[in-house]
Structures are given as structure tokens and as C-alpha cells.
Amino acid sequence: MSRLRSDRVLSFVLNAAALLCGALVLGIVLFLSIEAAPTIFSGKISAFFTDEKWQPGSERDPQFGIFSMLLASVLITLLAAILAVPVGICGAIFRVFYAPESLAKWQDRFLELLAGIPSVIFGFWGLSVIVPFINRYHPPGQSLLAAGIVLALMILPTIALTTKSALTAISPSLMAGAAALGLSRPAQILQVAIPTARKGIAAGCALGLGRAIGETMAVVMVCGNIAQIPHSVFDPVRPVTSTIALEMGYATAEHKSYLYAAGLVLVLMTALFLLVRIRKGASQW
Amino acid sequence: MAEESALIEVKNLSINYDDFAALRDVHLTIQKGNITALVGPSGCGKSSFLQSLNRLTDLIPGCQTTGEMILGGKNILSPGCDVLSLRRKVGMVFQKPNPFPQSIRRNFEIPLREHGFSKLETTDRMEDSLKRVGLWNEVSNRLSRSAANLSGGQQQRLCIARALALDPEVILFDEPCSALDPHASGVVEDLISSLRGSVTVVIVTHNLAQARRIADHLAVFWVRGGSGTIVETGATDALFTSATDPDAKSYLTGIRG
Amino acid sequence: MVRSKRNGDLYFGIICGLAALCGIGPLLWIVYDLVKLGAGRISPGFFTDAVRESGRAGGIAPVLHSTFLIVLCCLGAAIPPGLGVAFYLTENGENRFRKWLRASVDLLATIPSIVFGLFGMAFFCRFLGLGFSILSGGLTLACMILPVLIRTTVAAVEALPDHLRSSATALGLTKTTILLRVLLPGATPGIVIGITIGTARALSETAALIFTSGYATRTPDSLLDSGRSISVHIYDLAMNIPNGAQGASASALVLLIALLLINFLTNFFSELWLKNLHSSK
Numbered sequence: 001m002s003r004l005r006s007d008r009v010l011s012f013v014l015n016a017a018a019l020l021c022g023a024l025v026l027g028i029v030l031f032l033s034i035e036a037a038p039t040i041f042s043g044k045i046s047a048f049f050t051d052e053k054w055q056p057g058s059e060r061d062p063q064f065g066i067f068s069m070l071l072a073s074v075l076i077t078l079l080a081a082i083l084a085v086p087v088g089i090c091g092a093i094f095r096v097f098y099a100p101e102s103l104a105k106w107q108d109r110f111l112e113l114l115a116g117i118p119s120v121i122f123g124f125w126g127l128s129v130i131v132p133f134i135n136r137y138h139p140p141g142q143s144l145l146a147a148g149i150v151l152a153l154m155i156l157p158t159i160a161l162t163t164k165s166a167l168t169a170i171s172p173s174l175m176a177g178a179a180a181l182g183l184s185r186p187a188q189i190l191q192v193a194i195p196t197a198r199k200g201i202a203a204g205c206a207l208g209l210g211r212a213i214g215e216t217m218a219v220v221m222v223c224g225n226i227a228q229i230p231h232s233v234f235d236p237v238r239p240v241t242s243t244i245a246l247e248m249g250y251a252t253a254e255h256k257s258y259l260y261a262a263g264l265v266l267v268l269m270t271a272l273f274l275l276v277r278i279r280k281g282a283s284q285w
Numbered sequence: 286m287a288e289e290s291a292l293i294e295v296k297n298l299s300i301n302y303d304d305f306a307a308l309r310d311v312h313l314t315i316q317k318g319n320i321t322a323l324v325g326p327s328g329c330g331k332s333s334f335l336q337s338l339n340r341l342t343d344l345i346p347g348c349q350t351t352g353e354m355i356l357g358g359k360n361i362l363s364p365g366c367d368v369l370s371l372r373r374k375v376g377m378v379f380q381k382p383n384p385f386p387q388s389i390r391r392n393f394e395i396p397l398r399e400h401g402f403s404k405l406e407t408t409d410r411m412e413d414s415l416k417r418v419g420l421w422n423e424v425s426n427r428l429s430r431s432a433a434n435l436s437g438g439q440q441q442r443l444c445i446a447r448a449l450a451l452d453p454e455v456i457l458f459d460e461p462c463s464a465l466d467p468h469a470s471g472v473v474e475d476l477i478s479s480l481r482g483s484v485t486v487v488i489v490t491h492n493l494a495q496a497r498r499i500a501d502h503l504a505v506f507w508v509r510g511g512s513g514t515i516v517e518t519g520a521t522d523a524l525f526t527s528a529t530d531p532d533a534k535s536y537l538t539g540i541r542g
Numbered sequence: 543m544v545r546s547k548r549n550g551d552l553y554f555g556i557i558c559g560l561a562a563l564c565g566i567g568p569l570l571w572i573v574y575d576l577v578k579l580g581a582g583r584i585s586p587g588f589f590t591d592a593v594r595e596s597g598r599a600g601g602i603a604p605v606l607h608s609t610f611l612i613v614l615c616c617l618g619a620a621i622p623p624g625l626g627v628a629f630y631l632t633e634n635g636e637n638r639f640r641k642w643l644r645a646s647v648d649l650l651a652t653i654p655s656i657v658f659g660l661f662g663m664a665f666f667c668r669f670l671g672l673g674f675s676i677l678s679g680g681l682t683l684a685c686m687i688l689p690v691l692i693r694t695t696v697a698a699v700e701a702l703p704d705h706l707r708s709s710a711t712a713l714g715l716t717k718t719t720i721l722l723r724v725l726l727p728g729a730t731p732g733i734v735i736g737i738t739i740g741t742a743r744a745l746s747e748t749a750a751l752i753f754t755s756g757y758a759t760r761t762p763d764s765l766l767d768s769g770r771s772i773s774v775h776i777y778d779l780a781m782n783i784p785n786g787a788q789g790a791s792a793s794a795l796v797l798l799i800a801l802l803l804i805n806f807l808t809n810f811f812s813e814l815w816l817k818n819l820h821s822s823k
């Protein structure tokens with residue numbers, strides 16, 4: 001009898017934990033929405049897209065145009081993708097098809113360590129190395145480019161490691177078949193291995209880019225934080241995440257609810273990348 | 286039986302995996318246009334032998350080949366041999382069908398374009414070889430769909446067609462029917478049989494009845510002193526009725542193996 | 543044509559090799575820069591002294607203290623529900639709620655940390671009235687590392703050999719006994735890996751903490767005091783304090799070394815776990 005009771009207690013505890021976890025996700029969305037309510041439900045959300053500028057502090061004419069910041073988030077992520085995706089994939093190709101076993105092991109180690117470096121250290125390093133470097137040729141240095149480079153370094157290990165696992169998962173008999181047809185190694189890789197592993201690679205890129213668009217610390221320190229539409233990669237920009245990080249500390253009332261609404265927008269954008277990964281069948285567990 | 290003229294001359298071949306001698310002192314003459322079947326129990330080096338014929342052994346770390354394999358006056362095993370054009374001349378079909386998981390058309394385009402054929406030639410050759418393996422009617426209206434959706438037997442015929450498209454002198458088959466159901470297996474067997482005369486075929490099979498049906502020549506592999514070797518070769522019929530090697534004899538008559 | 547194909551392979555290999563270097567080089571570069579700039583500041587006193595001149599001088603003792611407390615709160619709050627959810631997922635058959643639960647864990651894993659910061663500020667600091675405090679920060683981080691804990695635990699339990707469960711059931715053990723005495727011990731190395739990964743995440747996190755546990759540089763008296771974690775300290779020094787780079791580098795070095803140790807621990811446990819799995823299978 002008491003043995004059955006213990007089973008009932010257990011199942012109660014497990015159910016409670018599961019409910020708590022499910023509630024957490026809803027709760028996050030709920031609390032963000034409550035805080036953002038003054039903008040969402042008063043219909044002022046349109047200001048996000050109609051206002052030209054972002055000048056929340058101005059007393060006479062506060063403006064909440066988020067467009068330039070959304071654009072900055074997207075551009076930074078795009079730039080990081082342009083830099084990191086080819087490099088990550090090529091690095092993984094080297095790891096799987098060219099590197100001797102001993103070297104390959106070291107490459108994995110290094111990538112894992114690079115993946116473990118906190119974003120705040122990436123940001124700090126970018127600020128003290130990348131920014132001065134760009135500044136020498138194209139002042140001010142804090143720029144779209146700097147943010148793109150730092151983010152690219154951050155997501156590189158993710159892309160390289162997922163591509164590696166996708167490539168090593170290819171059946172050896174497929175590659176033997178390609179070799180038996182007299183394909184050169186580059187042709188075997190580019191025309192057979194990569195297309196075969198494309199789903200896994202795409203999922204890895206979506207994982208990396210989803211993280212990139214939500215990244216705050218690595219970006220806020222190097223992007224320059226000027227809310228404007230950039231004309232070149234050397235212009236300073238201000239993505240959504242930086243705005244929240246920089247202004248949340250002092251924002252009040254209306255301003256604050258706009259920041260919470262911006263947070264909701266971020267959740268939506270990262271959820272999109274999650275959707276891509278689910279579509280690629282990469283989040284089955 | 287087709288006319289007899291040696292195409293490949295294997296002399297004193299040995300294959301090592303690191304320290305392990307998988308194959309030792311193999312001598313074999315492969316006749317042009319004939320079907321040569323390699324038989325023998327598992328682990329006696331048949332696949333290793335087959336793979337060394339188009340240097341797929343290069344892909345295996347620690348695998349070393351010594352000896353000579355002369356094809357067209359050149360030694361296949363010499364370091365100077367151009368493996369890419371060798372593999373074009375010596376195609377291979379594996380036990381498990383391994384079409385590229387891309388469209389049927391791409392399965393032909395990838396090798397053919399790589400070997401310098403134009404788009405037009407590629408289309409022609411694809412059609413010809415698909416017809417040759419009897420697959421054309423089944424797939425002509427779905428060439429841009431994935432080859433992975435075909436049945437096992439169709440996939441294997443596609444792989445044979447893909448190898449044929451390059452106009453090889455030799456095609457190596459490593460147990461091509463053992464992953465297929467009996468019907469598909471019969472279709473593929475007939476197909477291989479139909480290649481006699483136009484292509485030289487070397488086939489590994491565990492199915493002695495099949496070897497007897499399709500092979501002109503037989504080479505029996507056996508493990509001797511820890512390493513595989515060929516213990517007897519000869520015309521198929523002669524070997525099945527009067528093998529001299531006791532192991533080969535008992536194997537072929539179904540007593541052992 | 544033959545020559546060009548050989549060269550093609552060579553060039554392609556070289557290009558890919560260079561790309562691989564791009565993944566390895568920056569790590570060395572970052573560490574080199576941090577050591578060059580910050581190693582001079584590190585001395586025994588650095589770990590025991592109070593923060594002076596906003597971090598330009600003195601040590602990081604209070605920061606370490608706060609960091610320790612925040613991570614402790616985080617693990618304490620995350621481990622029990624994390625294990626609960628994981629065992630809920632492994633012990634129940636597939637149903638709609640389970641599917642939904644998995645999807646929400648996935649979603650939780652993709653939410654940017656700054657959004658966790660927003661949520662923590664609204665919920666823990668204000669709604670629950672915990673204010674800017676170690677506790678708020680720890681709880682916020684707990685929400686953040688929950689998905690890692692859940693996923694590694696599920697993976698650890700699912701990797702256990704099937705016969706373990708079936709033989710335990712055949713012995714007439716209750717579900718509770720099977721879970722606590724058979725599955726939990728078997729999955730422990732895997733769970734420990736999850737915890738070490740979660741700890742590393744918590745140590746590295748900045749964005750979720752700046753609005754929840756705050757910036758205070760003194761030693762916290764209780765969990766309800768504000769206190770800055772080491773990542774926040776690095777951020778503040780680098781961003782807001784002129785001439786803070788040296789202090790930031792030194793702190794970053796300390797953080798990196800701690801993370802390196804955790805990484806070694808993780809690898810150690812992974813190997814241990816794999817060995818166990820092999821011997822039990």
C-alpha cells in the first residue's frame with residue numbers, strides 16, 4: 001500500500017515539475033506582454049514602425065522607431081553569417097576529409113574551447129583589438145563590421161562542429177561509391193558529401209544565427225550604438241539587444257514598455273530560427 | 286564463352302592492414318569480356334582484392350598493397366598510376382546500393398560532368414545506360430526526383446547504370462545481390478550476365494548457384510596460414526566438377542564453407 | 543587534366559586548412575591578449591582584496607563571493623525541477639503534453655539571455671519583490687540553464703541499457719525505487735555533465751544579470767543584497783570605466799581559467815560515463 005503511495009507521490013512531483021516548466025515558457029511570454037502592454041494594447045505598437053527615429057528620452061517629441069535597430073540586428077547577423085558559414089563549413093571539411101586523426105582531435109578541442117568563451121570576453125577582446133584595428137583605416141572603428149566579425153567568431157564553433165557531425169554521419173559506402181566513380185576529392189566533397197549533409201549543416205547554421213541575432217554582450221561593446229541606418233559596414237549601428245541592455249537601466253513608463261515590446265520581437269525572431277531547425281528535423285530528442 | 290585474351294594480370298599481390306596480412310601471394314589472370322567470379326568463405330580477402338583493383342584500398346588508412354596488377358601495360362598499384370582515370374576505367378558496384386541521395390539525373394551528371402562530358406552527352410549517356418539496365422521505362426518520368434525513393438533493386442540497377450555510363454572496361458561487383466530480395470536479385474543477376482562480351486566483370490558472390498549460372502571463370506579464395514589467398518582458379522564448369530584443391534573441392538561441392 | 547585535378551585537391555585542401563586555422567587562431571589570440579594585458583594584475587591579493595576605484599585597483603574578492611552565491615542559487619533552483627522534468631519526459635509514454643513540453647524546452651533554449659534579463663526583472667525583482675539581488679539573478683539564470691539540464695539528463699537516462707529497467711521491473715520494484723535506486727545512479731555521470739555545462743553557462747552570463755542582480759561591488763550580506771558576478775564586472779570595467787581594461791583582462795583571465803577547469807571536468811565525466819556505459823552493455 002505504502003509502496004503504491006510512494007509511486008503516487010513520485011508521479012505528483014514529476015507532473016508538478018513538468019507543469020512548472022511549461023508554465024515558465026508561458027510565463028515569460030506573459031510577463032513580457034504585460035510589461036509591453038501599454039504599447040501593444042494602446043495601439044501604439046505602430047509607432048515602432050512609423051516613427052522615423054529612436055529618441056525615447058526626448059521630452060518634446062519622443063520617438064520609438066525600431067526599424068533602424070531591427071535592420072542593424074539583421075545586418076549584423078547577416079554579416080556574421082557571410083563570414084562564419086563558409087569558414088565554418090570549410091574548416092569542418094578540413095577536419096573530416098583532410099586532417100590526420102591527431103590534428104583533427106586538436107581541432108575539435110580548440111573549437112569546443114572557443115565555443116565556451118563567454119560573450120562578454122569576446123566583446124571585450126573585440127573592443128580592445130578589432131575596434132582599434134578598424135579605427136586605423138576607417139574611424140571610428142566601432143561599427144557594423146566590428147560587430148559582424150566578433151559575432152562570426154562566436155558562432156564559428158557552432159557551425160563548424162555541427163557541420164563536422166553532419167559530415168561524419170555520412171555512410172562510408174556513399175563516399176566509397178563516389179570515389180569508385182573516379183571523382184576527385186574536391187568533387188566527392190562538394191557534389192556528394194555536402195549535398196548529403198545539407199540538412200544537418202543548415203540546422204547548425206540556423207542554431208548559430210539564432211544565437212547571433214539574440215546576442216547582446218559581444219555586440220554592445222563593439223557596434224558603436226548609434227541608432228541609424230548604416231551606409232557602409234564601417235558605420236556604427238545599434239541592434240535591438242544593445243538598445244535593451246543600454247537603456248533598461250534608466251527607462252521608465254512608456255520608454256520601458258517599448259523595450260519590453262522589443263524583447264518580444266527578439267523572442268519572435270529567435271523562434272523563427274527554431275522553426276527552421278525543427279523543419280530540418282534537427283531538434284528531435 | 287567469349288574469346289580469350291588477358292585484360293588484367295595480377296602477380297604476387299599482397300594486401301596488409303597495418304601488421305595484418307589479409308591477402309598473400311595472389312596470382313590471377315582476368316580475361317577480357319568474361320565474367321570472373323570470386324568465391325570463398327567470409328574474411329578470406331575477396332573484398333580487399335576487389336577494392337585493390339581500382340585502388341579503393343587507398344581510402345583505408347593503414348592499408349598497403351604490394352605486387353603487380355597490370356592493366357593495359359601499366360601497373361595499377363604503382364604510385365604513378367592516375368587513380369582517377371583508373372577508376373573511370375574500372376567501375377565498382379557495392380553490396381549495399383549507394384546512389385547519391387540526390388535526383389536520379391544528378392547521379393549521372395556528377396560523374397559524367399566530372400570526367401569532362403558535355404551536358405548533351407551526359408543526357409544521352411544517362412538514357413543509354415538506363416535503358417541498358419532496363420530502368421528507363423520505370424524512371425524516365427521522374428528523373429528529377431530523389432534516387433533514395435527507388436526500391437532496393439532499382440537503386441542497385443541505377444548504380445550499375447551509373448557505372449556503365451562512364452564506359453568502363455571492367456566493372457567490379459561486391460556481392461551485388463546479397464542485400465536484395467530474391468526477385469530483384471534475379472533481375473540484377475540477369476543484367477550482369479547480359480554484360481558479358483561488352484564489359485569485363487569481376488564479381489564476388491556467396492551464392493554458388495549464381496556463380497555457376499553466370500561465371501565463365503572462378504577463383505576460389507581460402508585462408509592459408511592466417512592470410513587469404515587464391516587456392517584454385519579455372520573455368521567454372523571444370524572447377525565445379527573436378528577441383529583439385531581439397532578445400533576448394535569441398536567448398537564447391539557444398540561440404541564445407 | 544590529371545595535373546590540374548591533383549592541384550585542385552591540393553588547393554582545396556589548403557583553403558579548407560586555412561579556414562580551420564581561423565577557428566583555432568582566435569582562441570590563441572584572445573588568450574594571448576588577455577595574458578599580455580591582465581596577467582600583471584593577478585596576485586594572491588587580487589583574489590582577497592576588495593574592489594577599489596571601481597575595479598581599476600584592488601582585487602575582486604566581493605565579486606567572486608557574489609558570483610559563487612549567484613551560481614549556487616542558480617543550481618539550487620534549477621537542478622530539482624530540471625531532473626523532475628527530465629524524468630517526467632522519460633517515464634511517461636508519448637502524449638500531447640509531452641510533445642508540447644519538449645517544444646517549450648526547445649523554445650526556452652533559444653530565448654536570448656537579454657530577454658531572460660527582462661523577464662527576471664519583471665517577475666523576480668518586481669512581481670515577487672526580490673529586488674535587485676543575488677537571489678533574483680540566480681533564479682533568472684536557473685530559468686536559462688534549465689533546458690541544458692533537462693536535455694542532458696534525458697539523454698543520460700535514454701542511454702542507459704534497456705535491460706536495466708526491464709530487469710528492475712521484473713524484480714517487482716516500484717517505479718519510485720527503480721527511478722531513485724536504478725536509473726538515477728546510472729544516469730548520474732550524465733547529469734553531472736549537464737550540471738557542469740550549466741555552471742559554465744551561468745558563470746559566462748552577463749546580459750541576464752545586469753538588470754537582476756545589479757552592479758554593487760561590495761560583499762553581499764544576504765541573498766537579497768545586490769552583487770555583481772564576474773562577467774558583469776568585466777563588462778562594467780570594459781564599457782563604463784576609463785582605463786578599466788587591465789582590470790577587465792585580469793578578471794577575464796580568472797573567468798577563463800575557471801571555465802577551462804570546468805571544461806576538463808566535463809570531459810573527464812564524459813569519458814567516465816562512456817566507460818561505464820560500455821561496461822554495463
Ligand SMILES: Nc1ncnc2c1ncn2[C@@H]1O[C@H](COP(=O)(O)OP(=O)(O)O)[C@@H](O)[C@H]1O
Binds near residue numbers: 331334345513
Ligand atoms: N579496413 C580494414 N581494416 C583492418 N582489417 C580489415 C579491413 N577490412 C578488412 N579487413 C580484414 O581483412 C580480411 C579480409 O577481409 P575482406 O576482404 O572483407 O574479406 P571478404 O570480403 O572475403 O569477406 C578480414 O580478416 C578482415 O578482418
Ligand SMILES: [Mg+2]
Binds near residue numbers: 331332333
Ligand atoms: Mg566482403
